[in-house]
Amino acid sequence: MKKAVIFDLDGTLVNSIPMHFHIHQKVCRILGVTLTKDFFELKCNGRKESEFYKIILKKHLGSLKKYNEARQLSKLEHLKIHYNTLKIFSGVKYTLKKLKQAGFKIAVASSSPKKYVKLILKSNDVINYFDAFVGGDNVAHAKPSPDIFLAARKKLNIKKSECVVVEDAIAGVQAAKNAKIDCLCLLTSEKRKDIPKYAKIVEKHILLFDIISKMKTK
Numbered sequence: 044m045k046k047a048v049i050f051d052l053d054g055t056l057v058n059s060i061p062m063h064f065h066i067h068q069k070v071c072r073i074l075g076v077t078l079t080k081d082f083f084e085l086k087c088n089g090r091k092e093s094e095f096y097k098i099i100l101k102k103h104l105g106s107l108k109k110y111n112e113a114r115q116l117s118k119l120e121h122l123k124i125h126y127n128t129l130k131i132f133s134g135v136k137y138t139l140k141k142l143k144q145a146g147f148k149i150a151v152a153s154s155s156p157k158k159y160v161k162l163i164l165k166s167n168d169v170i171n172y173f174d175a176f177v178g179g180d181n182v183a184h185a186k187p188s189p190d191i192f193l194a195a196r197k198k199l200n201i202k203k204s205e206c207v208v209v210e211d212a213i214a215g216v217q218a219a220k221n222a223k224i225d226c227l228c229l230l231t232s233e234k235r236k237d238i239p240k241y242a243k244i245v246e247k248h249i250l251l252f253d254i255i256s257k258m259k260t261k
Contacts, residue, residue, distance in 0.1 A: 045258045047201040048142055049192055049224070051089070052153035054211035054232040057163050059129045060088065066120045067095075070113055076103040084233055089212025091154045091185035092117060126159070127166040132231065134248030139172040141252040150175035152195040152208075154185055175199050186214040189222030196224065204260045209251065216242045225261070227254065 054060040064083050071078040076099060086102075087095035096113045100106065142149055149172055153160045157178030164170040175198035182190040196206050208219040208226045213233055219226035220241045228242035238244055245251055 044205075045147070045207050045225075045255055045260065046205040047148040047150065047196070047199045047207075048255060049150045049152050049195045049199075049206055049208045051208070051210045051212065051215050052151055052160055052163065053155060054088065055209055055215075055229060056135050056151070056169075057129050057131050057167065058231070059163070060211075060232040062124065062129065066117060066124075067099075069120060070116045071099060071103075073116060074100075074104075074109050074113060076100070085213065085237065088232055089154060089186050089210070089214035089218075091179045094185045126162055129163055129166070131167045131169060132248050134251070136167075136169055138248055138251045139169055142255070143172050145252075145256060147255075148174045148199045148201055150177065150195040150199050152177045152191045154179040154191070154214075156180045186212075187217035187221060189218050192218055192222040192224055196222070202260075207255055207258060209245075210242065213237060213239065225258065227251065 050056055064080065068078045078099060086098050096110060097107060100110055151160055151173055155178060157176055157180055160176055160178050161170060175195055177191055177195045179185055182194055184190045192208055196203055203224050206224050208224050210216050210219060210226055211229045211231045211233065216226050216228055216239045226242040227245050228238050229245050235244060245254060
């Protein structure tokens with residue numbers, strides 16, 4: 044059976060994707076770029092902010108001339124957010140509690156900075172369920188590179204075959220595949236048809252524990 048679970052944060056544990064999309068859409072509008080929800084979901088969701096601004100600007104402006112301006116505008120918009128208003132999804136606390144009671148090691152591996160990750164988990168009173176934390180600022184390469192999940196696995200000291208990743212984003216599923224770790228994907232921020240076949244789709248958070256507890260190592 045599996046012994047460890049590695050969770051993504053944004054869109055997986057906490058309902059923060061609409062907030063991030065709103066901020067980046069506003070920044071892009073200032074720069075004269077139209078950021079659609081479909082493009083954000085397909086190309087940006089789950090990636091480091093630095094990576095998706097490169098993707099957006101290169102596609103729409105043909106260059107990265109406004110990259111630094113975009114990052115600064117984004118930083119200013121994020122400073123306006125009261126992060127204690129971002130709430131975990133229904134069923135998350137139940138799942139974490141059941142996993143901990145069953146002896147699973149639990150990590151969070153997010154493209155967001157580690158400081159932000161801990162702030163969100165602490166404000167939702169679930170930080171004590173986690174054994175390890177990895178942020179996008181702790182690894183050299185962002186999702187879909189496997190770096191972040193491999194770093195989390197190393198911190199947990201559990202074999203890859205005994206771990207499972209829980210994601211919500213295409214880039215995250217691809218990162219799990221590249222790390223050669225089994226993956227479950229929630230339908231909180233992507234369309235079912237876009238989820239890579241590598242991941243098993245989970246309809247609701249409340250179902251996660253039952254599914255994970257029955258998974259076998261390969």
